[in-house]
Amino acid sequence: MKIKDAIFEVLEKENKPLSVKEIYLQIIENQLYNFKSDNPEHIVRTLLRRQSENINFPSSRKVKYFTFLEDGTFWFKDKPYISKQKNKNLPKEKLPYDEIVDLQKKYNHTLKKLILNQLSNIEPEDFEEFCRKLLSVYGFKNVKVTQKTKDGGIDGYGELKIGIATMLVAFECKRWINTVGRPKVSQFRGDIQGKYQQGIFFTTSKFSKEAKDSSLQSGAVPIILIDGNSIVDLMMEKEFGVEKIELPIYSNALDLILQKE
Numbered sequence: 001m002k003i004k005d006a007i008f009e010v011l012e013k014e015n016k017p018l019s020v021k022e023i024y025l026q027i028i029e030n031q032l033y034n035f036k037s038d039n040p041e042h043i044v045r046t047l048l049r050r051q052s053e054n055i056n057f058p059s060s061r062k063v064k065y066f067t068f069l070e071d072g073t074f075w076f077k078d079k080p081y082i083s084k085q086k087n088k089n090l091p092k093e094k095l096p097y098d099e100i101v102d103l104q105k106k107y108n109h110t111l112k113k114l115i116l117n118q119l120s121n122i123e124p125e126d127f128e129e130f131c132r133k134l135l136s137v138y139g140f141k142n143v144k145v146t147q148k149t150k151d152g153g154i155d156g157y158g159e160l161k162i163g164i165a166t167m168l169v170a171f172e173c174k175r176w177i178n179t180v181g182r183p184k185v186s187q188f189r190g191d192i193q194g195k196y197q198q199g200i201f202f203t204t205s206k207f208s209k210e211a212k213d214s215s216l217q218s219g220a221v222p223i224i225l226i227d228g229n230s231i232v233d234l235m236m237e238k239e240f241g242v243e244k245i246e247l248p249i250y251s252n253a254l255d256l257i258l259q260k261e
Contacts, residue, residue, distance in 0.1 A: 003047050004065065006032035017073035017081060020045045047258075048074050056097030057251035100249065112232045115241070119231065120175060120204040127175040128155045130241075131202045134231070135171065137240045153191030160198070171200040182210040184207065189221055199223040202231060 001009075010026040011018065018026070024041045027033050037043050044210050049055050051073065053064040067077045080125045106148045119127065128145045135143045135158055143158030161167075170192040173182055180203045192199050199221055201207075207215075207225045215223045226234070 001033060003027075003033055004051070005045060007114050008043065008046065008065075011074075011076060012050055013216055017069050017071070017075035019073050022047060023048070023074070026037045028034065038125060049253075055079050055252045057253075060097075060251075062098075068254075072254070072257075098249070108236075111144060111242075112229065112236075115232050115235065116204060116228045118178065119228070122175065124173070124175050127202075127204070128173045130175045131171060132156055132158075134234060134238075135169075135200070137238045138234070153188065154199075157196065168195070169198045169200060170196040174201070174203040174205070176203050176205045179206050180211055181208045184212050185211045186223070187221055193221055196221065200226060202226050204228045204231070 006027045007023055009032055010023050010030070014022075014026070021041065024044045026039075027044065028114045031238060035043060048066055049057075049068075050060045051064050051181075052066045052068045055068050063076055066074045068212070069075055069081075078161040119130065122130070125145075132145050140160050143156065155173045157168065157170045160168050160169050170188075172188045174184070180201070185201060188199055188201055188249040200222055201215075206227045210227060215225050
């Protein structure tokens, strides 16, 4: 029997809302579940909170089985209960937490498209400088953009320290709309073979399947492919070229205060 099933059995047997402690003690008394924890009551509380429809927080579950009532007890989500004290159904209000999460996802998706569109329309030299700064933010040292007349087929290079060793890395930048195919990746590899230990290929567009398949080959310099979506993801991860806005969103934790000892 799972903990959720044990909670179900206790509530059905008692046929009334119960506090976390009351549910936990009933589970122990009736030997419904064998806890393997130093704080088993906390396990029961956590499950109830995560699966209660009117208690939402980042780690709560999408599927809800319970509801948190105004007197600090828990009851089945879809099973009405008549309060003996007030002789009415206890109110159940749903907060639009999922709507907030969905709206945040839509906002981020739109923002990523906007940023990528801006990157796709800057000058090639500016995109190379952008990639140089992005690599620097990621821990690369001595990152430089090459001069156009002396680039040898690469747009820039830098150093990446791994343990006690330092790896020489070259990078190529294609501010493109069309998909980057295998020939471009192979050409870049040929340009850096024997000179650098790794290559990084940036593009504001996408890579073809053949290009992806050829990026890592036995005995050849590995080429890391970073497409437009990945570039924006790296920007957000390092907060590079974006600013994080903290919006305080509070979740109901009154059950932690009202729980009966």
